[in-house]
Amino acid sequence: MSTPSGAPAVSQIPEAVHRRRWAILVVLMFSLLIVVLDNSILNVAVKTIASPSPTGIGATQSELEWAINSYTLVFAGLLFTAGLLGDRLGRKKVLLFGITLFGIGSALAAMSDSPGQLITWRALMGFGAAFVMPATLAVLMNVFERDEQPKAIGIWAGSVGLGIAIGPITGGLLLEHFWWGSIFLVNVPVVIIALVAMVLLVPDSKDPKPGRLDPLGVVLSIIGLVLLVYGIIRGGELADFTDVSVLLPVIGGLAVLAVFVLHEKRSASPAIDVSYFKKPAFSAAVAAIALVFFALMGVTFFSAFYMQSVRGWSALQSGLLILPLAVAQMLFAPRARIVVARFGARAVCTAGMLAVALGLAAFALFDADTPVWIMCVVFFVQGTGMAHVMPPVTVAVMQALPREKAGSGSAVNNTFRQVGGALGIAVLGSVLSTVYRGDIEGHLGALPAGARDAAGESIEATLAIAEKLGPKGTPLVTAAHDAFMSAMHVTALGSAAVALVGTLVVALWLPGREPAAPRAARDEERPAPAGAER
CATH class of the missing domain: 1.20.1250.20 (MFS general substrate transporter like domains)
Incomplete structure (x- = not known):
């Protein structure tokens, strides 16, 4: 009525x-x-x-x-x-x-x-x-x-x-x-x-009205996600995604998740209605969540080494430099809805993703003497971009599902966020490690074979060897810093490229500005109460 x-x-x-x-x-x-x-x-x-x-x-x-x-x-x-x-x-x-x-x-x-x-x-x-x-x-x-x-x-x-x-x-x-x-x-x-x-x-x-429990769907989702995330983590550890110990769990996880999707489509009482993924706005939103966290977590990973190992700042000083990112999110995330109401989710998220990509690409211009204020501006831009991406896409995911399925919707949102972040750390960490090792190996010739292999693993390992060498290790410190900066620049551009893919996804498939509907009409569209109790 x-x-x-x-x-x-x-x-x-x-x-x-x-x-x-x-x-x-x-x-x-x-x-x-x-x-x-x-x-x-x-x-x-x-x-x-x-x-x-x-x-x-x-x-x-x-x-x-x-x-x-x-x-x-x-x-x-x-x-x-x-x-x-x-x-x-x-x-x-x-x-x-x-x-x-x-x-x-x-x-x-x-x-x-x-x-x-x-x-x-x-x-x-x-x-x-x-x-x-x-x-x-x-x-x-x-x-x-x-x-x-x-x-x-x-x-x-x-x-x-x-x-x-x-x-x-x-x-x-x-x-x-x-x-x-x-x-x-x-x-x-x-x-x-x-x-x-x-x-x-x-x-x-x-x-x-939860329907019958879907134990097979639950088991398949756990096995599939654990195998997939383990393979991603293992690939990051080895810096090699072609290793058998990486390929087997990743392929196995994807296969199990494919079986999970088929099972859910045929189940009379599915754990998650996979038909929601047929909605372009829903799929674009979860893809944007995964892509933005893929890019951001990878940069968060290597920026810590840049600030502490190259710039020589303490953990506390490095943490304080991240504050502009948090301030931007706290300022703009609660107000993102106002901008979305005026310009539409597509325009706002596209601009937000571009801001994230710009902030990530800026790391390719950093060197060992980049002024702190420039870094603060870059982090603020990243935070501003995130603040105009995460709330709208989260709203798109959560409001696509009935209120009584809010837990499942939240789980989908956070699962894509977590898998995207883990993949970002693993893949971009592997890129960082591979480029770093390629650049530093030419400076390790004077070291014994065992020490040479250990020193090439990371900038931390190289600096530890250089410290043991005393004054003779000074050239190695310089080489380590140069090699890391080169690796960071390549990785930053890779992160920015991923963010640009996310920009394309939201620009193509998120909905544009919607005409305001009367309050009464919106209420008619709402799902039935979900049994909230006092």
């Missing part, structure tokens, strides 16, 4: 929930922040963790990589399943479970006395985080009316940028005053506060 023109719109949200929706958003941001922050905070602590006891735990380069990758592997593999369970069991329950598990894993990781323990507890943290991230966005979709969702999603996206930026700063401050485990232990009081706030403020919601 149509809502008479001029009549008040029928709210889809219980009044008690509607009144506290902004307080709920703060709690969701708080939960999301510690998950994102903890992933970026570890990057500044790897040198400390690699130090012998009592400073660190003597982790090798491979063990450090797996301390990061164990989290990524479990997190990416379970994202889709976690979102599905949230729709079925209740998003609040899943959120409480995930944040509790994340807190337990954080406490155990802080107390690790061996690399093996750290890797294990990081995997547990990834398990918990997989249930947190999709649930935050799914709850958001069920406490805000459709016309307020773009604003809320913009704020949610801004908190992701904040977490990426303040992670290195927080890590640097903690490492200056406490032991390495403090970067994990700091999560525990934050988790306790978040749990109390969730119990008091966050409503539960779930799909009122």
